[in-house]
Amino acid sequence: MTAGLLPRPAIELLCAGSELLKGQLNTHVPRISLLLAGRGLALSREATLPDDRAGLAREIRSALDRSDALIVSGGLGPTFDDVTREAAADALGLGLRFRPAILGRIKARFKRLGLRMPAENRRQAFVLSGAEVLVNKGGTAPGQLLTLPPGNGSGSRRIRTLVLLPGPFRELAPILEAQVLPRLKKRYAPRSVTERLSLHLAGIPESAADEKLSNLVATAGPGLSFTILSYPGQVDFHAYAIAKTSRQARAVLGRVRRKALAAVGRHVLWEGEAPLEAEVGRALTARRLTLAAAESCTGGMLASRLTDIPGASAFFLGGVTTYADALKKDLLRVRPKTLRRHGAVSRECCREMAEGIRRRTGCSLGLSVTGIAGPAGGTRSKPVGLVYIGVAGPGSKTTVHELRLSGDRGFIRTRATTRALQLLLESAARRPR
Amino acid sequence: MTAGLLPRPAIELLCAGSELLKGQLNTHVPRISLLLAGRGLALSREATLPDDRAGLAREIRSALDRSDALIVSGGLGPTFDDVTREAAADALGLGLRFRPAILGRIKARFKRLGLRMPAENRRQAFVLSGAEVLVNKGGTAPGQLLTLPPGNGSGSRRIRTLVLLPGPFRELAPILEAQVLPRLKKRYAPRSVTERLSLHLAGIPESAADEKLSNLVATAGPGLSFTILSYPGQVDFHAYAIAKTSRQARAVLGRVRRKALAAVGRHVLWEGEAPLEAEVGRALTARRLTLAAAESCTGGMLASRLTDIPGASAFFLGGVTTYADALKKDLLRVRPKTLRRHGAVSRECCREMAEGIRRRTGCSLGLSVTGIAGPAGGTRSKPVGLVYIGVAGPGSKTTVHELRLSGDRGFIRTRATTRALQLLLESAARRPR
Numbered sequence: 061m062t063a064g065l066l067p068r069p070a071i072e073l074l075c076a077g078s079e080l081l082k083g084q085l086n087t088h089v090p091r092i093s094l095l096l097a098g099r100g101l102a103l104s105r106e107a108t109l110p111d112d113r114a115g116l117a118r119e120i121r122s123a124l125d126r127s128d129a130l131i132v133s134g135g136l137g138p139t140f141d142d143v144t145r146e147a148a149a150d151a152l153g154l155g156l157r158f159r160p161a162i163l164g165r166i167k168a169r170f171k172r173l174g175l176r177m178p179a180e181n182r183r184q185a186f187v188l189s190g191a192e193v194l195v196n197k198g199g200t201a202p203g204q205l206l207t208l209p210p211g212n213g214s215g216s217r218r219i220r221t222l223v224l225l226p227g228p229f230r231e232l233a234p235i236l237e238a239q240v241l242p243r244l245k246k247r248y249a250p251r252s253v254t255e256r257l258s259l260h261l262a263g264i265p266e267s268a269a270d271e272k273l274s275n276l277v278a279t280a281g282p283g284l285s286f287t288i289l290s291y292p293g294q295v296d297f298h299a300y301a302i303a304k305t306s307r308q309a310r311a312v313l314g315r316v317r318r319k320a321l322a323a324v325g326r327h328v329l330w331e332g333e334a335p336l337e338a339e340v341g342r343a344l345t346a347r348r349l350t351l352a353a354a355e356s357c358t359g360g361m362l363a364s365r366l367t368d369i370p371g372a373s374a375f376f377l378g379g380v381t382t383y384a385d386a387l388k389k390d391l392l393r394v395r396p397k398t399l400r401r402h403g404a405v406s407r408e409c410c411r412e413m414a415e416g417i418r419r420r421t422g423c424s425l426g427l428s429v430t431g432i433a434g435p436a437g438g439t440r441s442k443p444v445g446l447v448y449i450g451v452a453g454p455g456s457k458t459t460v461h462e463l464r465l466s467g468d469r470g471f472i473r474t475r476a477t478t479r480a481l482q483l484l485l486e487s488a489a490r491r492p493r
Numbered sequence: 494m495t496a497g498l499l500p501r502p503a504i505e506l507l508c509a510g511s512e513l514l515k516g517q518l519n520t521h522v523p524r525i526s527l528l529l530a531g532r533g534l535a536l537s538r539e540a541t542l543p544d545d546r547a548g549l550a551r552e553i554r555s556a557l558d559r560s561d562a563l564i565v566s567g568g569l570g571p572t573f574d575d576v577t578r579e580a581a582a583d584a585l586g587l588g589l590r591f592r593p594a595i596l597g598r599i600k601a602r603f604k605r606l607g608l609r610m611p612a613e614n615r616r617q618a619f620v621l622s623g624a625e626v627l628v629n630k631g632g633t634a635p636g637q638l639l640t641l642p643p644g645n646g647s648g649s650r651r652i653r654t655l656v657l658l659p660g661p662f663r664e665l666a667p668i669l670e671a672q673v674l675p676r677l678k679k680r681y682a683p684r685s686v687t688e689r690l691s692l693h694l695a696g697i698p699e700s701a702a703d704e705k706l707s708n709l710v711a712t713a714g715p716g717l718s719f720t721i722l723s724y725p726g727q728v729d730f731h732a733y734a735i736a737k738t739s740r741q742a743r744a745v746l747g748r749v750r751r752k753a754l755a756a757v758g759r760h761v762l763w764e765g766e767a768p769l770e771a772e773v774g775r776a777l778t779a780r781r782l783t784l785a786a787a788e789s790c791t792g793g794m795l796a797s798r799l800t801d802i803p804g805a806s807a808f809f810l811g812g813v814t815t816y817a818d819a820l821k822k823d824l825l826r827v828r829p830k831t832l833r834r835h836g837a838v839s840r841e842c843c844r845e846m847a848e849g850i851r852r853r854t855g856c857s858l859g860l861s862v863t864g865i866a867g868p869a870g871g872t873r874s875k876p877v878g879l880v881y882i883g884v885a886g887p888g889s890k891t892t893v894h895e896l897r898l899s900g901d902r903g904f905i906r907t908r909a910t911t912r913a914l915q916l917l918l919e920s921a922a923r924r925p926r
Binding site for chain 1: 511512513514515516517518519520522523526527530535536537538539540541542543548572611663703704720722731785786788791792793794795796797799800801803804805806809810811812813814815816817819820823824853854855867868869900902903904906
């Protein structure tokens with residue numbers, strides 16, 4: 061849930077691409093949101109439309125009637141169904157101008173790759189009449205930025221901005237960062253600064269966090285907004301303050317922080333912008349702790365999330381995924397008797413896995429996960445969703461935690477991995493060497 | 494790129510939730526697309542709006558003017574910013590009716606969990622006048638389905654359907670599957686069947702696939718549409734045929750398949766709906782091959798993707814992530830001399846890792862990945878993006894492949910993992926035992 065003002069200026073995102081409505085995941089929205097947030101701006105709306113010229117033209121027209129700026133991504137390629145340029149021209153009653161310099165750059169690009177430019181790419185050298193060309197260093201399609209004065213055929217009394225960007229994020233992001241956002245910031249929010257406070261909570265359901273923070277959230281208003289986001293096993297509380305100076309915004313957030321800690325402080329696992337994996341890395345590196353992991357049901361997901369962070373090799377020595385019991389014995393020295401008596405999904409096996417990987421690698425911390433992710437393999441006494449997490453060290457202590465999760469295989473694996481990372485963070489924080 | 498008709502019937506999705514515009518990833522669109530595709534239906538458009546009553550009401554109104562059906566997700570919760578019910582009532586000039594039976598179910602749900610129902614939840618018992626209640630077994634907010642006859646205050650001459658669903662996908666999906674999609678299918682596409690053909694290509698850039706398939710794609714028209722989707726290291730070609738019977742649709746796709754194989758056949762790695770991981774699992778299981786993996790730069794991602802599939806234990810025995818060189822020596826018996834002379838990122842080390850994990854586990858196939866994912870760690874002779882993939886077995890042969898990738902850490906890791914899975918599939922297909 062979210063409280064506060066609607067975003068001002070209103071900046072909309074329009075994603076063009078039939079494939080985005082046929083099963084392809086669109087990660088543009090969160091990634092562009094975060095780039096905007098970095099400048100104190102926010103998205104007011106997003107829409108995804110098929111590659112259909114008339115439909116796109118209607119949407120561009122109405123978005124520019126509603127909002128200050130519209131960012132369109134995709135549909136600038138060379139093929140017949142890339143129609144964003146034409147749709148924008150239709151929407152605004154403008155022509156498209158051929159720019160020989162762009163064609164020269166596209167041809168040169170192909171030449172560098174040892175290829176001849178196909179005839180279709182000529183289309184990419186057409187630009188909306190009056191638009192600025194945004195250089196694309198990563199691909200053939202340049203971006204375009206068009207400034208619309210107040211009025212201009214619409215009822216709007218504001219200066220409006222239309223931005224066309226290529227679809228691939230690796231081409232879009234650098235253009236947006238370097239050539240678009242500074243202009244939007246200067247044009248629409250020249251004198252404001254946004255600061256953000258982030259608290260990450262574990263061990264509390266979203267509705268309970270919501271209730272405990274409701275008095276605080278009720279103070280939302282101009283200049284202060286809140287978001288509570290829940291993920292499997294985690295609730296994130298974000299506060300955004302807009303002010304004339306960074307100092308003023310931080311002072312507001314300081315008061316918010318004190319009230320939030322009074323309400324939910326004992327559930328706060330960490331503060332700041334770092335994701336859980338990076339926070340774990342920071343905590344372990346700061347305390348010069350090293351880690352190795354032994355995974356069964358999470359099957360490498362824990363190691364993969366830890367090594368997503370650059371610099372993971374500073375604390376993470378490695379891990380094993382022991383799906384087969386033979387590997388649990390061979391690589392981790394889990395005792396055959398333990399497997400026979402208690403099975404691979406047991407408190408006892410989990411303890412031996414954590415201690416085994418720690419001893420084998422000489423790390424300060426050994427982490428283990430064993431459980432039943434499903435859909436098959438559950439029994440009455442050991443149902444799908446039963447997971448054990450073991451932490452061996454620092455020092456001589458080993459603790460084993462039992463989880464009883466529900467959901468599908470992917471959810472159980474993700475939830476178990478998140479909980480293991482949280483327990484690691486708690487261990488590192490609780491017992492510095 | 495995509496060719497074919499715009500979706501008919503037109504079914505739109507509206508996601509309500511300010512958090513979706515502040516950095517939270519929305520996975521509803523692809524997942525709902527696939528559920529619709531299973532019934533021969535498709536999304537014609539998607540929009541994400543903040544939790545703002547007036548904005549949502551305007552969007553609901555215009556969506557129902559444009560389309561046959563509108564599915565709204567989110568904003569049915571109990572808190573003050575859940576305003577979808579009110580927005581829909583505003584949009585259509587309808588009242589909200591209190592339904593005591595719903596309140597009874599909500600209270601009973603809380604009671605089962607040993608809790609008292611907070612007063613706020615009473616709001617969830619209000620339903621649009623004339624709407625049917627869609628029972629939600631997974632949460633407190635019921636869904637709603639409203640049928641709008643032709644006209645009804647708009648210029649539309651069709652029967653239109655408004656569906657309100659709770660935001661969490663685990664609540665939304667069962668309601669959509671069991672209570673909504675059969676109705677939409679019956680109402681808007683009662684006599685049509687959709688069949689799908691999927692070819693998965695590797696070793697060919699999207700633009701080249703596009704060019705080779707352009708003659709075929711030009712045959713798109715009523716009843717036949719195409720999509721070419723590219724992922725890091727993979728291009729997927731999908732054809733959808735709509736006909737009166739499944740047999741007719743399959744006959745059309747049979748002709749499409751022959752032409753597609755003539756154009757790009759040598760790049761086709763597999764056919765069908767299974768994702769790469771599942772296809773690898775199928776191929777290995779069918780040939781009774783077993784597998785273990787030794788990972789360095791992919792850090793567990795390969796094992797994690799393989800164990801995402803239910804039943805992975807039938808062929809995957811386990812793996813090791815050897816970030817530290819000491820573990821490469823200890824767990825994989827990589828020779829100290831190899832590491833000294835050639836380094837951990839080398840053809841030689843990769844070979845020893847693949848053979849080491851195979852020998853250690855007794856698997857028929859040993860797979861290894863070592864490389865430099867960046868951002869740090871690159872040198873002139875071994876730049877960021879240099880990756881080796883080794884496949885040991887079946888039989889006595891070991892092959893090592895060199896990749897030179899560009900992009901950020903996440904992209905390089907993902908691309909290397911995908912390529913490793915593809916090489917595994919080729920090995921399994923090429924040399925059955």
